[in-house]
Amino acid sequence: MIRRTADGARAEAGVQAGGTRPVELAVELARQGGGSRKRIAVNGVPRRAAALAGTLRVVLFAPEEMLLVAGPPGLRRSALDLLAGQARPAYLHDLATYGRALQQRNSLLRAIRDEGASPEDLRLWDAPLVEAGAAVVAERLRLLDALAGPLAAAGREIAPGEGPLTVVYETNAPRLPGEEPREALARRLRDTADKERWNGTTLVGPHRDDLRFELAGEPLAAFGSRGQQRSAILAFKLAQLDLLTDLDGRPPLLLLDDVFSELDPQRREHLVRRIADLPQAFVTTTSPHDLDPALREHATTWRVEPDDGERGALLLPDRGHEGPAVAVP
Amino acid sequence: MPAPLIEPVARLIESFARLPGIGPKTAQRLTFHLLRAPEVEARNLAAALVAVRDEVVFCERCFNISDAPLCSICRDPGRDTSRLCVVEEPLDVLAIERTGEFRGLYHVLNGAISPIDGIGPERLRIRELLARADEARRAGRPFTEVILATNPTLEGEATAMYLAERLEATVESITRIARGIPVGGDLEYADEITLIRSLQGRRAV
Numbered sequence: 288m289i290r291r292t293a294d295g296a297r298a299e300a301g302v303q304a305g306g307t308r309p310v311e312l313a314v315e316l317a318r319q320g321g322g323s324r325k326r327i328a329v330n331g332v333p334r335r336a337a338a339l340a341g342t343l344r345v346v347l348f349a350p351e352e353m354l355l356v357a358g359p360p361g362l363r364r365s366a367l368d369l370l371a372g373q374a375r376p377a378y379l380h381d382l383a384t385y386g387r388a389l390q391q392r393n394s395l396l397r398a399i400r401d402e403g404a405s406p407e408d409l410r411l412w413d414a415p416l417v418e419a420g421a422a423v424v425a426e427r428l429r430l431l432d433a434l435a436g437p438l439a440a441a442g443r444e445i446a447p448g449e450g451p452l453t454v455v456y457e458t459n460a461p462r463l464p465g466e467e468p469r470e471a472l473a474r475r476l477r478d479t480a481d482k483e484r485w486n487g488t489t490l491v492g493p494h495r496d497d498l499r500f501e502l503a504g505e506p507l508a509a510f511g512s513r514g515q516q517r518s519a520i521l522a523f524k525l526a527q528l529d530l531l532t533d534l535d536g537r538p539p540l541l542l543l544d545d546v547f548s549e550l551d552p553q554r555r556e557h558l559v560r561r562i563a564d565l566p567q568a569f570v571t572t573t574s575p576h577d578l579d580p581a582l583r584e585h586a587t588t589w590r591v592e593p594d595d596g597e598r599g600a601l602l603l604p605d606r607g608h609e610g611p612a613v614a615v616p
Numbered sequence: 617m618p619a620p621l622i623e624p625v626a627r628l629i630e631s632f633a634r635l636p637g638i639g640p641k642t643a644q645r646l647t648f649h650l651l652r653a654p655e656v657e658a659r660n661l662a663a664a665l666v667a668v669r670d671e672v673v674f675c676e677r678c679f680n681i682s683d684a685p686l687c688s689i690c691r692d693p694g695r696d697t698s699r700l701c702v703v704e705e706p707l708d709v710l711a712i713e714r715t716g717e718f719r720g721l722y723h724v725l726n727g728a729i730s731p732i733d734g735i736g737p738e739r740l741r742i743r744e745l746l747a748r749a750d751e752a753r754r755a756g757r758p759f760t761e762v763i764l765a766t767n768p769t770l771e772g773e774a775t776a777m778y779l780a781e782r783l784e785a786t787v788e789s790i791t792r793i794a795r796g797i798p799v800g801g802d803l804e805y806a807d808e809i810t811l812i813r814s815l816q817g818r819r820a821v
Contacts, residue, residue: 380809387770394731404736411729411774 289316289323302343310342337372337379344373344539346527348546355523356516357508360497367498370527371430374534378426385419388412389489397487406484413476416492421469423493424458430530431456431498437526437533442502445525445557446518450503454523457497459490514551521554525561541568548577555579625651677748679724679741681706689713689722696720698760700787702745702779704728704767712765720761723748728771729778737778745779749786759787768795 289296295317303309315326327334329342347369355362372379392412398404431454442452460475462468475491483490500507500519507519531539541562547555547570559579562568570586572578621629625647632643650658674680675687682688689695689709699720703709709722725740752758762783766772780790796814797806806814 377808377812384770391731391770391774394734398731398734398736404731408729408737408778411777412731414777415770415773 289318294318300343312339312343337376344531345542346524346531346539347542347544348524349544350546350549352520353517353549355520356500356511363498364496367427371426373531374430375426381419381422381426384415385423385493388416388419389492389494392416393488396483396489399484400487413473417469417473417476420472420492424468427493428456434526434530437529438522441522441525442519445522445554449515452519452522453501455499455501457499459495460492517550518554521550521558538565541565543568543570545572547572547579548574678722679726679744680709680722698757700759701763701765703765704772708765725775728766728775730771742779746782749783753786761789761791762787763791763793765793
Protein backbone atom coordinates (compact mmCIF):
# COMPACT_ATOMS: atom_id res chain seq x y z
CA MET A 288 0.00 0.00 0.00
CA ILE A 289 1.25 3.53 -0.78
CA ARG A 290 1.22 6.10 1.99
CA ARG A 291 -1.11 8.95 1.20
CA THR A 292 1.65 11.55 1.07
CA ALA A 293 4.17 9.38 -0.81
CA ASP A 294 4.74 8.74 -4.52
CA GLY A 295 5.38 5.06 -4.17
CA ALA A 296 6.28 2.13 -2.00
CA ARG A 297 9.12 -0.34 -2.26
CA ALA A 298 9.94 -3.60 -0.55
CA GLU A 299 13.28 -5.33 -0.96
CA ALA A 300 14.45 -8.75 0.11
CA GLY A 301 17.75 -10.56 -0.08
CA VAL A 302 17.15 -14.28 -0.50
CA GLN A 303 19.77 -16.90 0.04
CA ALA A 304 18.68 -20.48 0.02
CA GLY A 305 20.93 -23.41 0.85
CA GLY A 306 24.10 -23.01 -1.19
CA THR A 307 22.57 -21.04 -4.06
CA ARG A 308 23.79 -17.57 -4.89
CA PRO A 309 21.97 -14.72 -3.16
CA VAL A 310 19.10 -13.13 -5.04
CA GLU A 311 17.94 -9.55 -4.59
CA LEU A 312 14.19 -9.09 -4.99
CA ALA A 313 12.43 -5.76 -5.20
CA VAL A 314 8.73 -5.00 -5.54
CA GLU A 315 7.79 -1.43 -6.22
CA LEU A 316 4.40 0.26 -6.29
CA ALA A 317 4.20 3.53 -8.17
CA ARG A 318 1.19 5.79 -8.48
CA GLN A 319 -0.40 5.65 -11.88
CA GLY A 320 -3.65 7.33 -12.76
CA GLY A 321 -6.08 6.62 -9.94
CA GLY A 322 -4.39 3.36 -8.93
CA SER A 323 -0.91 1.98 -8.72
CA ARG A 324 1.45 -0.02 -10.89
CA LYS A 325 3.56 -2.87 -9.61
CA ARG A 326 7.13 -3.41 -10.79
CA ILE A 327 9.18 -6.45 -9.91
CA ALA A 328 12.93 -6.79 -10.21
CA VAL A 329 15.15 -9.81 -9.62
CA ASN A 330 18.81 -8.84 -9.15
CA GLY A 331 17.93 -5.43 -10.52
CA VAL A 332 16.46 -6.83 -13.75
CA PRO A 333 12.74 -6.14 -14.34
CA ARG A 334 10.83 -9.41 -14.43
CA ARG A 335 7.28 -10.63 -14.49
CA ALA A 336 5.59 -11.78 -11.29
CA ALA A 337 5.94 -15.41 -12.37
CA ALA A 338 9.72 -15.06 -12.01
CA LEU A 339 9.31 -14.71 -8.25
CA ALA A 340 7.64 -18.08 -7.91
CA GLY A 341 10.80 -20.14 -8.17
CA THR A 342 12.94 -17.70 -6.18
CA LEU A 343 11.23 -17.24 -2.87
CA ARG A 344 8.68 -19.75 -1.63
CA VAL A 345 6.11 -18.28 0.65
CA VAL A 346 3.12 -19.50 2.62
CA LEU A 347 0.91 -16.52 3.41
CA PHE A 348 -1.73 -16.62 6.09
CA ALA A 349 -3.87 -13.48 6.09
CA PRO A 350 -7.22 -12.62 7.72
CA GLU A 351 -9.03 -12.71 4.34
CA GLU A 352 -8.26 -16.40 4.19
CA MET A 353 -10.54 -17.13 7.08
CA LEU A 354 -13.17 -17.31 4.29
CA LEU A 355 -11.27 -20.01 2.43
CA VAL A 356 -13.59 -22.87 3.36
CA ALA A 357 -16.97 -21.16 3.10
CA GLY A 358 -16.24 -18.18 0.82
CA PRO A 359 -16.41 -17.94 -2.99
CA PRO A 360 -14.64 -20.59 -5.14
CA GLY A 361 -12.23 -18.00 -6.61
CA LEU A 362 -10.47 -17.80 -3.22
CA ARG A 363 -9.83 -21.54 -3.20
CA ARG A 364 -8.65 -21.57 -6.82
CA SER A 365 -6.18 -18.73 -6.15
CA ALA A 366 -4.86 -20.46 -3.04
CA LEU A 367 -4.33 -23.64 -5.02
CA ASP A 368 -2.76 -21.79 -7.99
CA LEU A 369 -0.36 -19.93 -5.71
CA LEU A 370 0.77 -23.18 -4.16
CA ALA A 371 1.01 -25.07 -7.46
CA GLY A 372 3.02 -22.24 -9.03
CA GLN A 373 5.56 -22.42 -6.23
CA ALA A 374 5.76 -26.19 -6.32
CA ARG A 375 6.25 -26.19 -10.10
CA PRO A 376 6.86 -22.84 -11.84
CA ALA A 377 5.89 -24.31 -15.26
CA TYR A 378 2.35 -24.49 -13.85
CA LEU A 379 2.12 -20.71 -14.05
CA HIS A 380 2.88 -20.90 -17.76
CA ASP A 381 0.10 -23.43 -18.33
CA LEU A 382 -2.24 -21.30 -16.24
CA ALA A 383 -1.35 -18.14 -18.21
CA THR A 384 -1.76 -19.96 -21.54
CA TYR A 385 -5.10 -21.28 -20.38
CA GLY A 386 -6.21 -17.80 -19.26
CA ARG A 387 -5.20 -16.25 -22.58
CA ALA A 388 -6.87 -18.99 -24.63
CA LEU A 389 -9.99 -18.56 -22.50
CA GLN A 390 -10.04 -14.79 -23.14
CA GLN A 391 -9.59 -15.30 -26.88
CA ARG A 392 -12.28 -17.95 -26.94
CA ASN A 393 -14.74 -15.82 -24.94
CA SER A 394 -14.10 -12.84 -27.22
CA LEU A 395 -14.83 -15.05 -30.21
CA LEU A 396 -17.98 -16.47 -28.57
CA ARG A 397 -19.25 -12.92 -28.13
CA ALA A 398 -18.31 -12.05 -31.72
CA ILE A 399 -20.22 -15.15 -32.89
CA ARG A 400 -23.28 -14.15 -30.88
CA ASP A 401 -23.24 -10.43 -31.63
CA GLU A 402 -21.45 -10.02 -34.97
CA GLY A 403 -21.94 -13.30 -36.76
CA ALA A 404 -18.31 -14.47 -36.64
CA SER A 405 -17.72 -18.05 -37.77
CA PRO A 406 -18.28 -20.70 -35.05
CA GLU A 407 -15.81 -22.89 -36.95
CA ASP A 408 -12.95 -20.71 -35.71
CA LEU A 409 -13.65 -21.78 -32.11
CA ARG A 410 -11.54 -24.83 -32.85
CA LEU A 411 -8.43 -22.63 -33.05
CA TRP A 412 -8.78 -21.83 -29.36
CA ASP A 413 -10.21 -25.18 -28.26
CA ALA A 414 -6.86 -26.84 -28.92
CA PRO A 415 -4.70 -24.68 -26.59
CA LEU A 416 -7.59 -24.37 -24.11
CA VAL A 417 -7.96 -28.12 -23.79
CA GLU A 418 -4.21 -28.77 -23.73
CA ALA A 419 -3.35 -26.10 -21.15
CA GLY A 420 -6.58 -26.74 -19.22
CA ALA A 421 -5.85 -30.44 -18.88
CA ALA A 422 -2.29 -29.65 -17.75
CA VAL A 423 -3.68 -27.26 -15.11
CA VAL A 424 -6.14 -29.85 -13.82
CA ALA A 425 -3.53 -32.62 -13.81
CA GLU A 426 -1.11 -30.48 -11.80
CA ARG A 427 -3.83 -29.44 -9.35
CA LEU A 428 -4.80 -33.07 -8.81
CA ARG A 429 -1.18 -34.14 -8.41
CA LEU A 430 -0.68 -31.37 -5.86
CA LEU A 431 -3.81 -32.22 -3.86
CA ASP A 432 -2.70 -35.83 -3.87
CA ALA A 433 0.67 -34.85 -2.40
CA LEU A 434 -1.06 -32.54 0.07
CA ALA A 435 -3.49 -35.21 1.35
CA GLY A 436 -1.04 -36.83 3.79
CA PRO A 437 0.30 -33.62 5.38
CA LEU A 438 -3.25 -32.21 5.52
CA ALA A 439 -4.68 -35.22 7.34
CA ALA A 440 -1.72 -35.17 9.76
CA ALA A 441 -2.08 -31.43 10.45
CA GLY A 442 -5.84 -31.88 10.92
CA ARG A 443 -5.28 -34.66 13.46
CA GLU A 444 -2.76 -32.53 15.35
CA ILE A 445 -4.90 -29.41 15.55
CA ALA A 446 -8.20 -31.08 16.29
CA PRO A 447 -7.63 -34.65 17.47
CA GLY A 448 -10.61 -36.97 17.37
CA GLU A 449 -12.62 -35.00 14.79
CA GLY A 450 -12.23 -37.41 11.91
CA PRO A 451 -10.03 -37.13 8.84
CA LEU A 452 -9.65 -33.75 7.11
CA THR A 453 -9.63 -33.97 3.31
CA VAL A 454 -9.80 -31.68 0.29
CA VAL A 455 -11.72 -32.87 -2.74
CA TYR A 456 -11.26 -31.40 -6.22
CA GLU A 457 -14.60 -30.58 -7.79
CA THR A 458 -14.27 -30.47 -11.55
CA ASN A 459 -16.97 -29.56 -14.03
CA ALA A 460 -15.37 -31.92 -16.54
CA PRO A 461 -15.27 -35.27 -14.69
CA ARG A 462 -13.61 -38.09 -16.54
CA LEU A 463 -15.53 -41.09 -17.80
CA PRO A 464 -13.85 -44.46 -17.25
CA GLY A 465 -10.75 -44.74 -19.44
CA GLU A 466 -10.85 -41.07 -20.44
CA GLU A 467 -7.87 -38.68 -20.28
CA PRO A 468 -8.44 -35.23 -18.66
CA ARG A 469 -8.07 -33.54 -22.06
CA GLU A 470 -10.65 -35.85 -23.60
CA ALA A 471 -13.06 -35.13 -20.77
CA LEU A 472 -12.63 -31.38 -21.20
CA ALA A 473 -13.01 -31.60 -24.99
CA ARG A 474 -16.18 -33.68 -24.56
CA ARG A 475 -17.66 -31.21 -22.08
CA LEU A 476 -16.86 -28.32 -24.45
CA ARG A 477 -18.79 -30.13 -27.18
CA ASP A 478 -21.69 -30.81 -24.79
CA THR A 479 -22.01 -27.17 -23.78
CA ALA A 480 -21.38 -25.69 -27.25
CA ASP A 481 -24.94 -24.44 -27.80
CA LYS A 482 -25.31 -23.06 -24.31
CA GLU A 483 -22.01 -21.19 -24.35
CA ARG A 484 -22.78 -19.61 -27.70
CA TRP A 485 -25.98 -18.30 -26.16
CA ASN A 486 -24.10 -17.07 -23.06
CA GLY A 487 -21.12 -15.73 -24.98
CA THR A 488 -18.71 -17.30 -22.52
CA THR A 489 -16.89 -20.58 -21.90
CA LEU A 490 -18.83 -22.55 -19.29
CA VAL A 491 -16.54 -25.49 -18.53
CA GLY A 492 -12.88 -25.78 -17.61
CA PRO A 493 -10.56 -25.36 -14.62
CA HIS A 494 -11.50 -21.65 -14.31
CA ARG A 495 -14.80 -22.89 -12.90
CA ASP A 496 -13.52 -25.79 -10.82
CA ASP A 497 -13.54 -25.72 -7.02
CA LEU A 498 -12.18 -27.36 -3.89
CA ARG A 499 -14.32 -28.87 -1.16
CA PHE A 500 -13.01 -29.19 2.39
CA GLU A 501 -14.43 -32.22 4.15
CA LEU A 502 -14.26 -33.38 7.74
CA ALA A 503 -15.06 -37.07 8.21
CA GLY A 504 -16.62 -37.02 4.75
CA GLU A 505 -18.97 -34.10 5.45
CA PRO A 506 -18.53 -30.81 3.56
CA LEU A 507 -17.22 -28.23 6.04
CA ALA A 508 -18.68 -25.23 4.19
CA ALA A 509 -22.20 -26.49 4.85
CA PHE A 510 -21.86 -28.47 8.06
CA GLY A 511 -18.74 -27.25 9.84
CA SER A 512 -18.75 -24.85 12.77
CA ARG A 513 -16.67 -21.68 12.47
CA GLY A 514 -14.08 -23.28 14.73
CA GLN A 515 -13.89 -26.38 12.56
CA GLN A 516 -13.55 -24.25 9.44
CA ARG A 517 -10.70 -22.30 11.01
CA SER A 518 -8.96 -25.48 12.09
CA ALA A 519 -9.21 -26.73 8.50
CA ILE A 520 -7.72 -23.50 7.12
CA LEU A 521 -4.86 -23.61 9.62
CA ALA A 522 -4.24 -27.26 8.77
CA PHE A 523 -4.30 -26.40 5.04
CA LYS A 524 -1.60 -23.75 5.60
CA LEU A 525 0.57 -25.98 7.75
CA ALA A 526 0.25 -28.79 5.20
CA GLN A 527 1.52 -26.35 2.54
CA LEU A 528 4.57 -25.67 4.68
CA ASP A 529 5.26 -29.41 4.84
CA LEU A 530 4.64 -29.96 1.15
CA LEU A 531 6.95 -27.13 0.02
CA THR A 532 9.61 -28.17 2.52
CA ASP A 533 9.53 -31.74 1.20
CA LEU A 534 10.30 -30.54 -2.34
CA ASP A 535 13.96 -29.89 -1.60
CA GLY A 536 14.32 -29.71 2.16
CA ARG A 537 14.10 -25.90 2.20
CA PRO A 538 11.24 -24.66 4.35
CA PRO A 539 9.31 -21.78 2.75
CA LEU A 540 8.99 -18.41 4.39
CA LEU A 541 5.86 -18.20 6.53
CA LEU A 542 4.10 -14.83 6.49
CA LEU A 543 1.38 -14.37 9.07
CA ASP A 544 -0.56 -11.17 8.64
CA ASP A 545 -2.57 -10.34 11.73
CA VAL A 546 -4.13 -13.77 12.13
CA PHE A 547 -3.62 -14.49 15.82
CA SER A 548 -6.67 -12.48 16.82
CA GLU A 549 -8.73 -14.76 14.56
CA LEU A 550 -7.68 -17.95 16.35
CA ASP A 551 -8.68 -19.37 19.71
CA PRO A 552 -5.98 -20.07 22.34
CA GLN A 553 -5.59 -23.75 21.45
CA ARG A 554 -5.05 -23.07 17.75
CA ARG A 555 -2.71 -20.17 18.52
CA GLU A 556 -0.61 -22.40 20.66
CA HIS A 557 -0.40 -24.96 17.91
CA LEU A 558 0.64 -22.35 15.37
CA VAL A 559 3.29 -20.94 17.71
CA ARG A 560 4.83 -24.39 18.10
CA ARG A 561 5.07 -24.72 14.34
CA ILE A 562 6.55 -21.23 13.95
CA ALA A 563 9.20 -22.03 16.54
CA ASP A 564 10.33 -24.97 14.38
CA LEU A 565 10.81 -22.83 11.28
CA PRO A 566 14.09 -21.14 10.40
CA GLN A 567 12.26 -17.94 9.47
CA ALA A 568 8.76 -16.53 9.78
CA PHE A 569 7.34 -13.02 9.74
CA VAL A 570 4.36 -12.17 11.90
CA THR A 571 2.62 -8.80 11.74
CA THR A 572 0.01 -7.60 14.16
CA THR A 573 -1.58 -4.33 15.26
CA SER A 574 -2.13 -5.56 18.79
CA PRO A 575 0.96 -7.15 20.33
CA HIS A 576 -1.18 -8.38 23.21
CA ASP A 577 -2.78 -10.90 20.89
CA LEU A 578 0.58 -12.56 20.45
CA ASP A 579 1.29 -15.65 22.41
CA PRO A 580 3.87 -14.92 25.13
CA ALA A 581 5.78 -18.02 24.00
CA LEU A 582 6.10 -16.51 20.53
CA ARG A 583 7.36 -13.20 21.90
CA GLU A 584 10.01 -15.16 23.77
CA HIS A 585 11.29 -16.69 20.52
CA ALA A 586 10.97 -13.68 18.34
CA THR A 587 12.83 -10.58 17.39
CA THR A 588 10.29 -7.79 17.62
CA TRP A 589 10.30 -4.74 15.40
CA ARG A 590 8.01 -1.80 15.87
CA VAL A 591 6.94 0.01 12.71
CA GLU A 592 6.45 3.71 13.36
CA PRO A 593 5.61 6.58 11.08
CA ASP A 594 8.53 8.84 10.29
CA ASP A 595 7.82 12.55 10.00
CA GLY A 596 10.59 12.96 7.43
CA GLU A 597 10.59 11.90 3.81
CA ARG A 598 10.64 8.17 4.41
CA GLY A 599 7.52 6.09 4.97
CA ALA A 600 8.11 4.24 8.19
CA LEU A 601 10.84 3.18 10.55
CA LEU A 602 11.58 -0.27 11.86
CA LEU A 603 12.75 -0.07 15.44
CA PRO A 604 14.22 -3.11 17.13
CA ASP A 605 12.23 -3.85 20.23
CA ARG A 606 14.28 -6.66 21.66
CA GLY A 607 17.27 -8.49 20.35
CA HIS A 608 16.47 -12.15 20.09
CA GLU A 609 17.33 -14.45 17.21
CA GLY A 610 14.43 -16.23 15.61
CA PRO A 611 11.11 -15.41 13.97
CA ALA A 612 10.42 -11.71 13.51
CA VAL A 613 7.38 -9.94 14.82
CA ALA A 614 6.56 -6.56 13.37
CA VAL A 615 4.25 -4.36 15.39
CA PRO A 616 2.92 -1.50 13.24
CA MET B 617 -2.81 25.66 -12.07
CA PRO B 618 0.58 25.22 -13.77
CA ALA B 619 1.07 27.18 -16.97
CA PRO B 620 -0.16 25.09 -19.92
CA LEU B 621 2.32 24.08 -22.60
CA ILE B 622 2.10 26.12 -25.74
CA GLU B 623 -0.02 24.39 -28.33
CA PRO B 624 2.58 23.16 -30.90
CA VAL B 625 4.68 21.60 -28.13
CA ALA B 626 1.71 19.91 -26.49
CA ARG B 627 0.61 18.58 -29.87
CA LEU B 628 4.01 17.03 -30.64
CA ILE B 629 4.18 15.42 -27.18
CA GLU B 630 0.74 13.91 -27.70
CA SER B 631 1.71 12.60 -31.13
CA PHE B 632 4.83 10.92 -29.78
CA ALA B 633 2.93 9.47 -26.83
CA ARG B 634 0.55 7.71 -29.21
CA LEU B 635 3.41 5.65 -30.66
CA PRO B 636 3.92 2.11 -29.35
CA GLY B 637 6.50 1.78 -26.57
CA ILE B 638 6.58 5.52 -25.85
CA GLY B 639 5.15 6.83 -22.59
CA PRO B 640 4.40 10.43 -21.63
CA LYS B 641 7.88 11.02 -20.15
CA THR B 642 9.72 9.78 -23.25
CA ALA B 643 7.37 11.80 -25.45
CA GLN B 644 8.36 14.95 -23.55
CA ARG B 645 12.05 14.11 -23.77
CA LEU B 646 11.85 13.54 -27.55
CA THR B 647 9.95 16.78 -28.04
CA PHE B 648 12.40 18.91 -26.08
CA HIS B 649 15.32 17.19 -27.77
CA LEU B 650 13.93 18.25 -31.15
CA LEU B 651 13.38 21.81 -29.91
CA ARG B 652 17.03 22.08 -28.90
CA ALA B 653 18.51 20.13 -31.84
CA PRO B 654 19.70 21.88 -35.02
CA GLU B 655 16.79 22.84 -37.22
CA VAL B 656 17.89 20.52 -40.02
CA GLU B 657 17.49 17.49 -37.77
CA ALA B 658 13.85 18.28 -37.09
CA ARG B 659 13.20 19.08 -40.78
CA ASN B 660 14.80 15.78 -41.84
CA LEU B 661 12.60 13.87 -39.43
CA ALA B 662 9.50 15.62 -40.72
CA ALA B 663 10.48 14.91 -44.33
CA ALA B 664 11.17 11.26 -43.50
CA LEU B 665 7.73 10.95 -41.94
CA VAL B 666 6.03 12.40 -45.00
CA ALA B 667 8.11 10.24 -47.36
CA VAL B 668 7.31 7.05 -45.49
CA ARG B 669 3.60 7.71 -45.99
CA ASP B 670 3.86 8.99 -49.56
CA GLU B 671 6.38 6.61 -51.03
CA VAL B 672 5.90 3.33 -49.20
CA VAL B 673 3.14 1.01 -50.30
CA PHE B 674 2.29 -2.62 -49.68
CA CYS B 675 3.49 -5.07 -52.30
CA GLU B 676 0.39 -6.19 -54.17
CA ARG B 677 1.54 -9.80 -54.19
CA CYS B 678 3.11 -10.48 -50.78
CA PHE B 679 1.97 -7.37 -48.81
CA ASN B 680 5.46 -6.60 -47.60
CA ILE B 681 6.31 -2.91 -47.48
CA SER B 682 7.60 -1.73 -50.85
CA ASP B 683 8.47 1.32 -52.91
CA ALA B 684 6.84 -0.11 -56.05
CA PRO B 685 3.69 -2.12 -56.81
CA LEU B 686 5.82 -5.27 -56.49
CA CYS B 687 8.46 -5.43 -53.76
CA SER B 688 12.13 -6.10 -54.47
CA ILE B 689 11.84 -9.73 -53.37
CA CYS B 690 8.83 -10.48 -55.57
CA ARG B 691 10.63 -8.72 -58.50
CA ASP B 692 13.88 -10.65 -58.00
CA PRO B 693 14.13 -13.35 -60.76
CA GLY B 694 16.73 -15.23 -58.69
CA ARG B 695 14.25 -16.23 -55.94
CA ASP B 696 12.92 -19.76 -55.59
CA THR B 697 9.23 -19.36 -56.48
CA SER B 698 8.33 -22.85 -55.27
CA ARG B 699 8.79 -21.99 -51.59
CA LEU B 700 6.71 -19.57 -49.60
CA CYS B 701 7.31 -18.27 -46.09
CA VAL B 702 4.27 -16.85 -44.26
CA VAL B 703 5.00 -14.24 -41.57
CA GLU B 704 2.98 -11.84 -39.42
CA GLU B 705 4.82 -8.56 -40.01
CA PRO B 706 7.19 -6.90 -42.51
CA LEU B 707 9.84 -6.85 -39.77
CA ASP B 708 9.75 -10.66 -39.76
CA VAL B 709 10.71 -10.62 -43.45
CA LEU B 710 13.74 -8.48 -42.58
CA ALA B 711 14.71 -10.88 -39.80
CA ILE B 712 14.58 -13.93 -42.05
CA GLU B 713 16.30 -12.09 -44.93
CA ARG B 714 19.19 -11.24 -42.63
CA THR B 715 19.87 -14.96 -42.26
CA GLY B 716 20.46 -15.31 -46.01
CA GLU B 717 19.22 -18.87 -45.59
CA PHE B 718 15.85 -18.61 -47.27
CA ARG B 719 15.71 -17.86 -51.01
CA GLY B 720 11.98 -18.32 -51.55
CA LEU B 721 9.11 -15.81 -51.49
CA TYR B 722 7.13 -14.32 -48.62
CA HIS B 723 3.59 -13.59 -47.68
CA VAL B 724 2.96 -10.99 -44.96
CA LEU B 725 -0.32 -11.44 -43.09
CA ASN B 726 -0.08 -8.10 -41.30
CA GLY B 727 -1.03 -9.54 -37.94
CA ALA B 728 -2.33 -12.70 -36.29
CA ILE B 729 -5.82 -13.89 -35.47
CA SER B 730 -6.85 -12.42 -32.11
CA PRO B 731 -10.55 -12.12 -31.20
CA ILE B 732 -9.62 -10.04 -28.11
CA ASP B 733 -8.38 -7.33 -30.48
CA GLY B 734 -11.26 -7.89 -32.86
CA ILE B 735 -8.96 -9.46 -35.46
CA GLY B 736 -10.64 -12.34 -37.27
CA PRO B 737 -9.16 -14.15 -40.29
CA GLU B 738 -10.93 -11.74 -42.65
CA ARG B 739 -8.87 -8.82 -41.27
CA LEU B 740 -5.59 -10.43 -42.35
CA ARG B 741 -4.15 -11.07 -45.82
CA ILE B 742 -5.34 -14.68 -45.67
CA ARG B 743 -7.78 -14.60 -48.56
CA GLU B 744 -4.95 -13.29 -50.76
CA LEU B 745 -2.62 -16.05 -49.54
CA LEU B 746 -5.12 -18.80 -50.34
CA ALA B 747 -5.76 -17.24 -53.76
CA ARG B 748 -2.01 -17.11 -54.39
CA ALA B 749 -1.56 -20.79 -53.51
CA ASP B 750 -4.56 -21.75 -55.60
CA GLU B 751 -3.34 -19.72 -58.57
CA ALA B 752 0.09 -21.36 -58.41
CA ARG B 753 -1.51 -24.80 -58.38
CA ARG B 754 -3.74 -23.99 -61.36
CA ALA B 755 -0.71 -22.73 -63.25
CA GLY B 756 0.83 -26.17 -62.71
CA ARG B 757 3.55 -24.77 -60.41
CA PRO B 758 2.17 -25.41 -56.91
CA PHE B 759 4.25 -24.35 -53.92
CA THR B 760 6.36 -27.34 -52.91
CA GLU B 761 6.62 -25.97 -49.38
CA VAL B 762 4.81 -23.34 -47.36
CA ILE B 763 6.65 -22.44 -44.15
CA LEU B 764 4.35 -21.10 -41.45
CA ALA B 765 6.63 -18.65 -39.62
CA THR B 766 4.06 -16.88 -37.45
CA ASN B 767 5.23 -16.13 -33.90
CA PRO B 768 5.26 -18.98 -31.34
CA THR B 769 2.56 -17.18 -29.33
CA LEU B 770 -0.97 -18.43 -28.70
CA GLU B 771 -2.24 -16.16 -31.49
CA GLY B 772 0.58 -17.10 -33.90
CA GLU B 773 -0.08 -20.79 -33.30
CA ALA B 774 -3.81 -20.38 -33.86
CA THR B 775 -3.12 -18.50 -37.10
CA ALA B 776 -0.74 -21.24 -38.24
CA MET B 777 -3.36 -23.89 -37.47
CA TYR B 778 -5.98 -21.94 -39.41
CA LEU B 779 -3.68 -21.62 -42.42
CA ALA B 780 -2.52 -25.24 -42.34
CA GLU B 781 -6.11 -26.48 -42.62
CA ARG B 782 -6.87 -24.23 -45.56
CA LEU B 783 -3.65 -24.68 -47.50
CA GLU B 784 -3.62 -28.46 -47.32
CA ALA B 785 -5.34 -29.01 -50.66
CA THR B 786 -3.32 -26.53 -52.68
CA VAL B 787 0.32 -26.97 -51.63
CA GLU B 788 2.62 -29.98 -51.50
CA SER B 789 3.93 -29.62 -47.96
CA ILE B 790 3.29 -27.34 -45.00
CA THR B 791 5.93 -26.85 -42.30
CA ARG B 792 6.07 -24.90 -39.05
CA ILE B 793 9.23 -23.23 -37.73
CA ALA B 794 10.88 -25.02 -34.79
CA ARG B 795 11.05 -23.79 -31.20
CA GLY B 796 13.93 -24.31 -28.85
CA ILE B 797 17.19 -23.19 -27.33
CA PRO B 798 18.87 -20.17 -28.94
CA VAL B 799 22.20 -20.95 -30.59
CA GLY B 800 25.16 -19.88 -28.45
CA GLY B 801 22.81 -19.87 -25.47
CA ASP B 802 23.47 -21.66 -22.24
CA LEU B 803 21.04 -24.39 -21.17
CA GLU B 804 21.45 -23.12 -17.64
CA TYR B 805 19.93 -19.76 -18.56
CA ALA B 806 17.10 -20.96 -20.79
CA ASP B 807 13.67 -20.49 -19.26
CA GLU B 808 11.82 -23.64 -18.32
CA ILE B 809 9.16 -23.40 -20.99
CA THR B 810 11.73 -23.06 -23.77
CA LEU B 811 13.59 -26.05 -22.33
CA ILE B 812 10.41 -28.13 -22.15
CA ARG B 813 9.52 -27.22 -25.75
CA SER B 814 12.99 -28.05 -26.98
CA LEU B 815 12.89 -31.40 -25.18
CA GLN B 816 9.52 -32.12 -26.80
CA GLY B 817 10.91 -31.12 -30.20
CA ARG B 818 14.16 -33.10 -29.86
CA ARG B 819 15.38 -35.20 -32.76
CA ALA B 820 17.70 -38.14 -33.41
CA VAL B 821 21.31 -37.30 -34.23
